[in-house]
Amino acid sequence: MSISKNVKIDVDVDFGENVIVEDDVEISKNVKIGHNVVIHSGVRIGEGSIVSDNTVLGKVPLKASASATTKIKDLSSLFIGDHVMIGANCVIYRGSILHDNVFVGDLASIREDVEIGEYTIVGRGVTIENQTTIGKYVKIETGSYITAMSTIEDRCFIAPEVAFSNDNYLGRTEERFKHFKGPTLKKGSRIGVNATLLPGVTIGKDAVVAAGAVVTKDVLPAVIVAGVPARYFKDVPKEQLLDKGGN
Numbered sequence: 001m002s003i004s005k006n007v008k009i010d011v012d013v014d015f016g017e018n019v020i021v022e023d024d025v026e027i028s029k030n031v032k033i034g035h036n037v038v039i040h041s042g043v044r045i046g047e048g049s050i051v052s053d054n055t056v057l058g059k060v061p062l063k064a065s066a067s068a069t070t071k072i073k074d075l076s077s078l079f080i081g082d083h084v085m086i087g088a089n090c091v092i093y094r095g096s097i098l099h100d101n102v103f104v105g106d107l108a109s110i111r112e113d114v115e116i117g118e119y120t121i122v123g124r125g126v127t128i129e130n131q132t133t134i135g136k137y138v139k140i141e142t143g144s145y146i147t148a149m150s151t152i153e154d155r156c157f158i159a160p161e162v163a164f165s166n167d168n169y170l171g172r173t174e175e176r177f178k179h180f181k182g183p184t185l186k187k188g189s190r191i192g193v194n195a196t197l198l199p200g201v202t203i204g205k206d207a208v209v210a211a212g213a214v215v216t217k218d219v220l221p222a223v224i225v226a227g228v229p230a231r232y233f234k235d236v237p238k239e240q241l242l243d244k245g246g247n
Contacts, residue, residue: 016053024077025058034088042094046082052106055090061112061130075112087124105142117154132182150182155242158185159193159211166199186221188242206241 001015006023013027016035025039028047037051040058058078075095084098087106095112102116105124114128117136128146135154147164164183169176183197186204192211203209204221213230222241226233238244
């Protein structure tokens with residue numbers, strides 16, 4: 001185990017074997033750190049949080065020469081709130097915020113400049129790219145891909161293997177740099193398994209995207225869309241709307 005002298009560690013912090021903690025890290029009380037965890041400089045971990053084996057916190061991003069969204073810049077500290085649970089083999093980058101009671105499943109990757117609201121669940125193997133904002137009580141299930149520059153509001157549901165996209169030009173021509181934008185999910189919207197959302201689309205409040213659909217244009221609030229490309233199917237049943245007691 002290698003823990004820098006310039007670290008603030010509160011009471012009842014439990015470290016596993018082979019843990020590395022760099023300078024300027026703060027760990028609050030009752031935190032549990034698993035085996036082989038690497039905590040880079042500037043990480044803040046709130047009270048009662050759990051970090052499982054082989055996870056890396058506070059990683060600084062590398063920039064590929066052809067990357068269009070990664071920027072080399074000074075990033076703020078990685079902030080992990082109280083009672084956050086982080087699974088094994090996760091990588092969470094510097095410059096992001098995980099608010100209280102967030103759950104992150106094994107093998108997840110969360111890039112820089114991401115903010116995740118309270119009680120949100122990030123499932124096993126989920127990837128959340130940079131410059132993305134996620135609200136409270138969101139569920140993102142196994143293997144989903146959330147592209148850079150996306151917005152997900154409170155109480156949204158994203159089923160397994162959903163894919164977001166943000167580049168209509170597929171990496172060709174300079175014009176694409178003017179139009180990068182991930183999808184926006186309004187409060188309470190739900191996305192079915194293996195659906196694909198194309199760049200810049202907005203999914204309206206309480207709307208539902210059916211399994212396997214490909215969304216090419218905005219979806220109105222409280223409707224269900226299905227198919228390739230996705231089209232109106234029917235209205236969402238009233239008892240499923242958030243304002244009518246759905247959850």
